[in-house]
Amino acid sequence: MPGGEQVKRWRGSGEKMTVSSCVFPTTFNRRLVLEMVCLFFGYRHNFVMRTTQTPPSPHFERFGTGSSVLVGSLFSAIGGFCRAFQQIGAKIMWANEKDRHAVETFQLNFPDVRCLRKSIEELKVYDDALEPVHILTAGFPCQPFSVAGEKLGFKDDRGLLFLEIIRIIREFGKNKPWILLLENVKNFRSHDEGRTFRRVQIEIQKAGYWFSERDSQVLNTATHTNIPQNRERVFMVAMNCDHFPSNSFEFPAALPIETRRNVREFLDLDKKASEEFYFKSSSQYHQLFVEAMNNGEPEAVYQLRRSYVRMNRSKLCFTLMANMGGGGHNEPVIQDGWGIRKLTPRECARLQGYEELKFPEGMARGHLGKQIGNSVTVPLVLRIAENCLLELENAFVRKCINQGETE
Ligand SMILES: C[S@@+](CC[C@H](N)C(=O)[O-])C[C@H]1O[C@@H](n2cnc3c(N)ncnc32)[C@H](O)[C@@H]1O
Numbered sequence: 001m002p003g004g005e006q007v008k009r010w011r012g013s014g015e016k017m018t019v020s021s022c023v024f025p026t027t028f029n030r031r032l033v034l035e036m037v038c039l040f041f042g043y044r045h046n047f048v049m050r051t052t053q054t055p056p057s058p059h060f061e062r063f064g065t066g067s068s069v070l071v072g073s074l075f076s077a078i079g080g081f082c083r084a085f086q087q088i089g090a091k092i093m094w095a096n097e098k099d100r101h102a103v104e105t106f107q108l109n110f111p112d113v114r115c116l117r118k119s120i121e122e123l124k125v126y127d128d129a130l131e132p133v134h135i136l137t138a139g140f141p142c143q144p145f146s147v148a149g150e151k152l153g154f155k156d157d158r159g160l161l162f163l164e165i166i167r168i169i170r171e172f173g174k175n176k177p178w179i180l181l182l183e184n185v186k187n188f189r190s191h192d193e194g195r196t197f198r199r200v201q202i203e204i205q206k207a208g209y210w211f212s213e214r215d216s217q218v219l220n221t222a223t224h225t226n227i228p229q230n231r232e233r234v235f236m237v238a239m240n241c242d243h244f245p246s247n248s249f250e251f252p253a254a255l256p257i258e259t260r261r262n263v264r265e266f267l268d269l270d271k272k273a274s275e276e277f278y279f280k281s282s283s284q285y286h287q288l289f290v291e292a293m294n295n296g297e298p299e300a301v302y303q304l305r306r307s308y309v310r311m312n313r314s315k316l317c318f319t320l321m322a323n324m325g326g327g328g329h330n331e332p333v334i335q336d337g338w339g340i341r342k343l344t345p346r347e348c349a350r351l352q353g354y355e356e357l358k359f360p361e362g363m364a365r366g367h368l369g370k371q372i373g374n375s376v377t378v379p380l381v382l383r384i385a386e387n388c389l390l391e392l393e394n395a396f397v398r399k400c401i402n403q404g405e406t407e
Contacts (some may be wrong), residue, residue: 005149014022020038023352029188030179034393036038046169053346053403066163068089068090069085069089069090069091069093069134069135069389069392070090070091070093070131070132070133070134070135071085071090071091071092071093071132071133071134071135071136071137072092072093072095072130072133072135072136072137073094073095073096073136073137073138073178074095074096074120074123074136074137074138074140074164074165074168075096075097075120075138075139075140075141075161075285076095076096076097076102076106076115077097077099077102077106077139077371077374077375078102078105078106078135078353078357078371078372078374078375079092079106079109079111079113080139080375080376080377080378080381081111081137081139081181081183081376081381082095082110082113082137083109083354084376084378084379084382084384084385085135085137085377085381086297086384087378087382087385088385088386088389090134090135090385090389092110092113092262093114093130093131093133094113094114094115094116094128094130094131095110095113095115095116096115096116096118096120097115097116097117098118098119098120100117101360101363101370101371102374103115103117104360104363105357105359105360105363105368105371107356108359108360109243109357111225115130117182120161120164120165120168121161121164122162123168124171125168125172126171129353130172132134132172132175132176132177133177134177134178134179134392135177135178135181135388135392136165136168136169136177136180136181137181137182137183138165138180138181138182138183139182139184139376140161140162140165140182140184141161141184141185145377147155152166155315156347158407162200162203163203165180165182165204166202166204166206167329169207170207171333176207176208176240176242177240177315178181178206178239178240178243178392178395179238179239179240179249179388179391179392180236180237180238180239181211181235181236181237181384181388182235182236182237182238183233183234183376184216184233184234184236184237185233185234186234187231187233188234189216189218189234192283196286197213197216200236201213202240208240208241208242209238209239209240210238210239210240210241210243210244210246210247211236211237211238211239211247212247214247215236215237215238215239215247215249215321216234216235216236216237217234217235217251218233218234218235219232219233219234219235219251219252219380220232220254221352221353221377221380222260222314223254223255223257224252224253224254224255224380224383225255225353225377225379225383226255226259226260226261226379227260227261227266227351227352227377227379228260228261228262228263228266228315228317228351229316229317229318229319229320229325229351229352229362229376230312230314230317230318230319231319231320232319233382235251237249237251237384237388239391240388243395243399244391244395245398248391249387249388249391250387251387252383252384252386252387253333256297262315263299263301263315263316263317263351264299266317266347266350266351267334267336267343267347268344268346268347269336269337272312272336272337272338273336273338273341273344274344276341276365277341277342277343277344278338278339278341279333279339279340279341279342284310284321285304286340288304288308288309289302289304289309289333290340291309292309292310292311293335294310295338296311297311298335299315299332300312300313300315300333300334300396301317301318301332301334302332302333302334303318303330303331303332303333304329304330304331304333305329306329309333316328317332317343317351318332320332320351320352320372320373321373322373322374323373324348324369324372324373326369331343331369332348336349343371345359345365345368345369346359348369348372348373349372352372352375352376352377352378353377353378353380353382354372354375354378354381
């Protein structure tokens with residue numbers, strides 16, 4: 001099992017530097033060297049640079065997985081992680097979520113995926129027949145760690161749900177997931193002066209994974225995709241010690257600012273939205289918005305905080321939150337040709353990268369808002385998923401070579 005000490009020995013002390021990244025400094029070089037090694041050993045491999053919807057690697061067939069990377073999703077909500085991994089050709093084997101409304105939306109969008117509706121505390125690998133997976137994703141509840149909450153962390157029962165992820169991993173025995181991909185709020189790493197993160201790190205290491213602080217990174221939807229939403233989340237990637245010699249995962253880099261799209265492109269501005277989205281001129285907030293908009297930019301996104309209205313100065317949409325969908329607080333607000341209105345769930349879904357999200361008929365706007373605000377941004381996870389796929393391919397190639405050597 002890798003303790004903190006071992007991780008340091010592998011990695012040196014400074015920036016993200018692993019044994020493998022010393023030898024193969026960039027992803028591209030690593031690919032090249034692996035390709036040469038494969039050729040040498042006579043393995044056929046398709047080292048095409050991956051974009052969305054590319055077919056999975058032939059190496060997965062070798063390991064009896066039926067040609068796909070297999071993914072399981074805990075705290076799946078409406079399936080943000082699942083959608084991104086499906087886009088790289090992975091197969092979603094199962095999901096778990098306890099919220100009835102979120103499961104309804106999930107099943108409508110993933111009719112072929114088994115989504116177990118129950119608390120993770122009741123989820124059991126054997127009893128629920130959870131198939132082993134290569135990648136386990138878990139965007140575990142963030143309220144205990146969020147600046148918006150009381151920040152009780154592990155003193156809050158919801159904080160302890162993290163330990164359920166570890167229990168499930170252990171229940172897989174020899175078939176533990178190869179890669180864990182976790183997500184939480186930005187300040188997760190600094191919560192309780194770093195003690196929370198250290199506990200998480202130790203638990204993951206004890207479960208048999210390479211994982212330290214360097215294997216986590218805060219990524220922002222606005223800088224790491226072309227979607228103009230300010231949404232910072234910490235992503236953590238842990239790699240199974242049985243399959244990887246170290247954790248050499250590389251997080252995607254920020255994109256050039258010129259690639260960022262205009263927030264108005266995500267809105268339906270050519271027709272009037274449903275009446276319920278507009279602030280009535282008699283509403284107590286209408287005047288607040290009028291004043292802010294008269295003093296601000298007409299095309300910007302505004303937001304009502306407790307008793308004042310603020311404008312986003314960076315031409316971005318504010319972070320979409322789970323507690324949107326009430327009386328107007330926290331919801332992004334714009335001005336269109338018909339008045340001052342909140343963004344619709346469809347527009348919010350687009351700002352999370354959902355091109356074609358199906359909404360269950362008759363589901364209340366409050367539930368939809370919560371589900372979209374709770375979700376990860378799909379194109380951001382897609383970039384992480386592509387790098388996970390690279391790591392898996394490399395691991396499979398290593399395994400092929402090792403098996404070849406011992407035959
Ligand atoms: C931040 S969201 C996860 C987002 C998601 N991973 C995605 O792909 O977009 C957290 C989810 O955990 C669910 N959840 C909270 N407590 C749970 C529990 N005890 N068991 C299962 N799911 C739970 C919530 O209902 C919520 O949908």
